[in-house]
Amino acid sequence: xxxxxxxxxxxxxxxxxxxxxxxxxxxxxxxxxxxxxxxxxxxxxxxxxxxxxxxxxxxxxxxxxxxxxxxxxxxxxxxxxxxxxxxxxxxxxxxxxxxxxxxxxxxxxxxxxxxxxxxxxxxxxxxxxxxxxxxxxxxxxxxxxxxxxxxxxxxxxxxxxxxxxxxxxxxxxxxxxxxxxxxxxxxxxxxxxxxxxxxxxxxxxxxxxxxxxxxxxxxxxxxxxxxxx
Amino acid sequence: xxxxxxxxxxxxxxxxxxxxxxxxxxxxxxxxxxxxxxxxxxxxxxxxxxxxxxxxxxxxxxxxxxxxxxxxxxxxxxxxxxxxxxxxxxxxxxxxxxxxxxxxxxxxxxxxxxxxxxxxx
Numbered sequence: 001x002x003x004x005x006x007x008x009x010x011x012x013x014x015x016x017x018x019x020x021x022x023x024x025x026x027x028x029x030x031x032x033x034x035x036x037x038x039x040x041x042x043x044x045x046x047x048x049x050x051x052x053x054x055x056x057x058x059x060x061x062x063x064x065x066x067x068x069x070x071x072x073x074x075x076x077x078x079x080x081x082x083x084x085x086x087x088x089x090x091x092x093x094x095x096x097x098x099x100x101x102x103x104x105x106x107x108x109x110x111x112x113x114x115x116x117x118x119x120x121x122x123x124x125x126x127x128x129x130x131x132x133x134x135x136x137x138x139x140x141x142x143x144x145x146x147x148x149x150x151x152x153x154x155x156x157x158x159x160x161x162x163x164x165x166x167x168x169x170x171x172x173x174x175x176x177x178x179x180x181x182x183x184x185x186x187x188x189x190x191x192x193x194x195x196x197x198x199x200x201x202x203x204x205x206x207x208x209x210x211x212x213x214x215x216x217x218x219x220x221x222x223x224x225x226x227x228x229x
Numbered sequence: 230x231x232x233x234x235x236x237x238x239x240x241x242x243x244x245x246x247x248x249x250x251x252x253x254x255x256x257x258x259x260x261x262x263x264x265x266x267x268x269x270x271x272x273x274x275x276x277x278x279x280x281x282x283x284x285x286x287x288x289x290x291x292x293x294x295x296x297x298x299x300x301x302x303x304x305x306x307x308x309x310x311x312x313x314x315x316x317x318x319x320x321x322x323x324x325x326x327x328x329x330x331x332x333x334x335x336x337x338x339x340x341x342x343x344x345x346x347x348x349x350x
Contacts, residue, residue, distance in 0.1 A: 006340040007253065010246055016238045016257070016331045101231060131264055132231035160311055161264050193312035196321040 020136055023104035027111065027139025034116035036065075037222045038124065040138060042162065043146035044155075045128030048172040050076045051205035052146060053123060056215045057083040062222045065119040067110055069102040069127045076125060088113045092127060101132035104139060121222040130155070134162040142221055148173040149180060153187035156194045164195040168217060175204040232266060235331070236273035240283050242333045247282055251339040254287040260330040261295045291334070296327030 015021065031038050043049050057064060057080070066087040068077040077089035090110045092099035099106070107124065114122065124140065126133040145166040147155055150173055156163040163169065169191065177184070191198065201217065203210035243255050255274075259265050267290050274288045295308040299315035305326060306316035314321055 008338045008340055009335055010338060011335045012242065012246055012333050013335075014242050014333050016235055016242070016333060019238060019241070099234070103234070132234075135231060135264065136234075157311065161262065196312070 017135070017137075020104045023108050024137040024139040027104055027108050030111060030116065031122070031139060031141075036116050036119055036122050037142070037224070038122045038140045039218070039221065040124050040126060040133070040140035040143045041146070042126045042130075042133045042143065042166075043128060043148075044130045044151060047128070047146045047148040047151065048170075048205050049125050049128070049146050050079055052170060052172060052203065052211075052214065053125060054079060054083060055203075055205045055208065055211045056218060057085055059212075060121075060215050060218060062121050062219055063119045064121045064123060065114055065116075067107065067114060067122060067124045069106070069125060071100070071127060086115050086119065100127055100129050101136055102126050102138055103136040107138040121218060130159040130162050134159075134165055142167045144168045144170060146170045146172050147187075149177055149182045149184070149187075153183050153190060156187070156190040160194045163191060163198075166195060166198060169195075169198055169200045170214060171200055171202045173204060173206070174202050174209060175207045231264075232269040232273040233277070235265065236270060236277045239270075239274060239288075239333055240277045240281065243283050243286070243336050244281060246336060247338055249282060252283045252286040252336050253339055254289055254337040255283070256289045256291065256334040256336070258291045258293050258330045258332045258334050260293045260328040262325070262328040263331050265331070267292075286336075293327055293330050295325070297323035298326050299323050 041049050053066065064085050066080045066085055068080065068087060068089045070076055070091060072091055072093050074089045077087045080087040088110050090102065090106050092106065124138060143166050145162055147169055149171060201210055201213045203214055239255060239257060243252050271288050278284045278286060295313065296305060297308055297313050297315065298305045299318060299320050300322040301320040302315060302318050304315055304317045312321060313323055315323060
């Protein structure tokens with residue numbers, strides 16, 4: 001008796017991130033129904049995301065909630081809690097020993113503890129990482145990335161996906177420019193190459209320079225009418 | 230390493246369509262604009278597939294070049310490096326028409342072994 005093994009090719013054409021994007025759309029639906037604008041805040045570790053969040057909380061004039069993403073601990077959430085703003089911490093260490101980014105499912109699992117009905121703006125502070133967070137939509141309206149001048153002017157070329165999917169680039173730590181050989185023109189030239197005409201704000205969370213422009217941007221984002229598809 | 234998350238999704242999609250049958254190969258399309266290191270994806274794929282009906286399957290990666298359509302002169306052209314500019318007029322007002330893919334294109338399955346009829350009377 002002969003046995004023949006028959007091989008079949010099955011055409012699939014399914015996006016690898018489709019499952020994530022479906023959950024991201026579900027999140028977006030929840031945010032839209034509650035009338036909440038959502039910002040996904042991303043950067044390399046130590047570029048100043050949390051400091052820039054803290055800098056705007058006092059004077060924003062918009063009800064803000066924060067969702068903190070870190071591999072471990074609640075250091076950032078504790079800092080934000082000190083400003084009397086609803087904050088939820090997501091730790092990614094239960095997944096794969098420390099997932100390096102937030103995905104739509106992680107954000108969805110945290111939503112029950114976010115008071116969407118009591119806020120107009122939700123800032124999701126992503127895990128510090130210039131690579132992976134750019135790949136995973138979580139249901140945000142806007143992507144804001146922070147690039148500190150201490151990181152050097154070649155970052156846009158090295159991490160094009162992060163820079164080109166940003167709606168706003170916050171160039172942080174400008175108070176340190178006199179102490180650095182950072183070439184701002186060169187940085188902006190590289191930024192133009194990967195994301196032409198992207199909005200950018202020069203800030204220093206430490207001195208407060210540019211923070212009012214950052215607040216203005218957030219106020220406009222929170223009150224902008226979003227077109228429903 | 231996010232190739233692990235991506236590999237997890239690739240294996241899940243393959244298993245979903247294989248419905249218990251053994252998978253011998255998985256073809257994926259990875260656009261040039263995605264941040265995927267092919268070796269890392271293959272390595273992660275093998276890790277995730279271990280112990281499942283996808284174990285031992287070959288991961289075939291087809292690289293798709295970045296392609297843009299110029300809003301100014303309507304030309305569609307391949308792009309090899311940033312800036313994403315029209316090949317003819319160097320305009321930056323372009324729509325990305327290729328290179329953003331991250332797809333499971335197809336899988337190859339072993340069907341149930343067939344018994345070829347023998348000359349039995």
